[in-house]
Amino acid sequence: MAAAVTLAAETPTLSAANTGFMLICSALVMLMTPGLAFFYGGMVRVKSTLNMLMMSFISLGIVTVLWVLYGFSMAFGTDFGGLAGWNSHWVGLGDIGLTELWDGYTIPVFVFLVFQLMFAVLTPALISGALADRVKFTAWALFIALWATVVYFPVAHWVWGAGGWAFELGVIDFAGGTAVHINAGAAALGVILVIGKRVGFKKDPMRPHSLPLVMLGAALLWFGWFGFNAGSWLGNDDGVGALMFVNTQVATAAAVLGWLAYEKFRHGAFTTLGAASGAVSGLVAITPSGGAVSPLGAIAVGAVAGVLCAMAVGLKYRFGYDDSLDVVGVHLVGGIVGSLLVGFLASGKGQSDVRGLFYGGGLDQFWKQCAGVFGVLAYSLVVSAVLAFLLDRTIGMRVSEDEEVAGIDRAEHAETAYDFSGAGGGAARNAAQAPLAPAESKKVDA
Template sequence: MPTGISTLAADTPTLSAANTGFMLICSALVMIMTPGLAFFYGGMVRVKSTLNMLMMSFISLGIVTILWVLYGFSAAFGTDKGGFIGWTSDYVGLSGLGLTQLWDGYTIPVYVFAVFQLMFAIITPALISGALADRVKFTAWALFITLWVTVVYFPVAHWVWGAGGWLFELGVIDFAGGTAVHINAGAAALGVILVIGKRVGFKKDPMRPHSLPLVMLGAGLLWFGWFGFNAGSWLGNDDGVGAVMFVNTQVATAAAMLAWLAYEKIRHGAFTTLGAASGAVAGLVAITPSGGSCSPLGAIAIGVIAGVLCAMAVGLKFKLGYDDSLDVVGVHLVGGVVGSLLIGFFATGGVQNDVKGLFYGGGLDQLGKQAIGVGAVLAYSLVASAILAFVLDKTIGMRVDEDVEISGIDQDEHAETAYDFSGAGGGAGSRKAAPTPADSVAAAENKKVDA
């Protein structure tokens, strides 16, 4: 992502209505990815956890938005303070910005850049939630999001994209979030699950997705929104780089989906809809950091490699014994690492910048920089997230009680269920459902009317 005054054009930029409109549309596309993620994750869990999974994504829209306005944008994209954090008082509360004040060196207002980056900040902690399905208190999750974006996401976003951030200055390439979003979220997920432990019945009870159509709907919304996520990260559409990123996003995603399905057919004997959805997401993750550096042929290679490696990685949780419920580590962490490192091989030097990878005569220099970026973000997020989870677990408790986990977290945490079978007739579906707060209010109103 081009960021800050280091990319200032020779001529003083002026406001572009076209680029401003384009970026507002891209911001809306990235926003729809969080509800898309909610559907994707919600379909992958069992019926009894569906609403909780949806809410774990939706609550991020509320919490992170407020924190971003109050101090997050300033911490991530304010004036650099030692390479590790930013701060600009005019960004606090977004109160010191002029209506048409431009983001440094670009033709869009600061307000537009701020809202575009807000959508990235929202979806990143939501990604973590997939690893924690079925077993985390909603209040603890909300507090974890608050602490995590403050301690982890805002600083890491500055490292990678903020002018003066130490990884930015080192020359690490991350077009749209391979390190800051996907490795960050995947490593955090691993750190938290190592602290809170496995679900009841892990590797013993069947934990199959309850709604594959919902999974496919979520994957489709993610794929759709990802065009804004990736192409919009060039912050304009004047030189064709965003268009290349758009094409590479489609190409890599298609290649990864096909590669995952081929691996699945060879390994397990079937082409599954879950495999198609997961393969597509793996391709989207891998091309996110690399799509501005490679050609469409390189995007195919990156997609194939990511599809196969992520498909292989999701099985590690059964071998190593960590309960990554919905494969956040296998897809987002592994996919982010693959996409970030492959820049060092497939960068052509003719799109985003003049940096060339090993296959284009550039040697190992860029690969080394990418490895530093990957290792730094992975290590920091893993350790910091584990510490936050440990503190919360020892104070307010991260997990619901075992009987709640077994009976279903939706009813206990949200007083609702995703599907009402009470009117279906016959069998277990005919049993009287437990009353909800909404039922109590309705009953009280009915009594008033009767009186």
């Protein structure tokens, strides 16, 4: 009887508090994709604003449908060889009970899957920032569908799925340093190496058209990231979620200061773009490490990431790859920094008892982190480049040079972000009242 009582006590039961908390976190993560759209949209020139917004928004549509059809099954189903999962009962999500609990937790399967869905939506949207101004929207939509299927869903299984090789190895990735940020950053690098540079790269000015939009986007990302990070513990019964919440704030603040200090030293000014980019670099770096480090460790993670990411964004000019909005410099580098620093700064008092080198744990965890980091990086880089190459050779990835110069918003969406017809005069009024392209004329006639 005592054994039965003990067994009953150990059996998880539905927690209304944790369920409500996770639904709120899921909504916060969903908000990050529109936030990213504003962040990227403000960083491009006026003529590409709508395209940049749409490249993020379309991920909400495509990935959501794929997740229901087979994505959740591939990412979290029964393991096959450490590389992918599958559960035929999850295809279409029709065989999941409304109160069926997720694997040993106190939340329903539906809550877990919608939380993870928002991660799956955000990750390909991150890639879009590297491709600004020059990619056909149809090709981008097809790329998202293919990339989610052959890269994101399997990699999510590697890192978080029971039986995934990185999960079994003991790689620590609390909320997506490898599966989300390194994955997206490596993919961005692979694609831009295939499709090439923008017209006028390193010659024409390509400054952000709206820094207020950039700051708004950064603020929405920072806000949503609390759900992204704290929610990844799937509850807060033991305080680890609260630790992650605190570390998210602390590391982001330190990264802003680190980036701005480097910027002032290197370029002589504190810029709003630097503050926004520094915040994102800190958020990226603390994502894998925040459950394992102390708040002092989070300061170190954020400060190091802020400085190194600020340095890394300039590499595109040295090596000649056109990473339009610094996805490689912020997400790839920030994800690597945060993931590897776990091997040095893990305190043994957070999500597990693993200790890093600075806490007497040696280098064992560091080598595990290296395996996860470079395994994901290599796979995503190569497969993403192959996908981009195949699409480029079949339907074409890039708009024409004339369409790129004139503005991808008009070419791909038959719209412009701003209507100047009622303000200003002279050249501004004439440009706004110029004849519509044929596709636009048809829309007006309709």
